Amino acid sequence: MATMMVIYKTPRDKESFLEHYFDVHIPLAKKLPGLIKYKVSQSPVPVISGQDVFLIGELVFASMEDIKSAFASPEGRACAEDRKILAEDDKVQIYLYETTEV
Numbered sequence: 001m002a003t004m005m006v007i008y009k010t011p012r013d014k015e016s017f018l019e020h021y022f023d024v025h026i027p028l029a030k031k032l033p034g035l036i037k038y039k040v041s042q043s044p045v046p047v048i049s050g051q052d053v054f055l056i057g058e059l060v061f062a063s064m065e066d067i068k069s070a071f072a073s074p075e076g077r078a079c080a081e082d083r084k085i086l087a088e089d090d091k092v093q094i095y096l097y098e099t100t101e102v
Contacts, residue, residue: 026038033075
């Protein structure tokens with residue numbers, strides 16, 4: 001399995017962010033080809049103090065190649081552009097990784 005994890009810092013307007021995220025961004029992302037699962041964690045609690053984490057989104061695919069293909073598609077490009085509406089690059093961290101059960 002392969003995951004894209006998107007970590008958003010606290011936005012200036014939380015209510016507007018959440019409205020756009022749930023009403024616009026998630027429906028766009030759910031159209032990504034190959035998407036298996038979309039998980040969201042609101043207001044996660046940082047273990048190390050001083051970390052600004054408002055929301056985490058996890059998009060699960062079968063493989064890293066499926067992630068690359070998804071974001072090369074028209075739906076993927078639309079998601080990437082919409083993410084820029086939600087948060088500037090310095091207000092978000094994005095990680096791609098493969099997982100193995102042990």
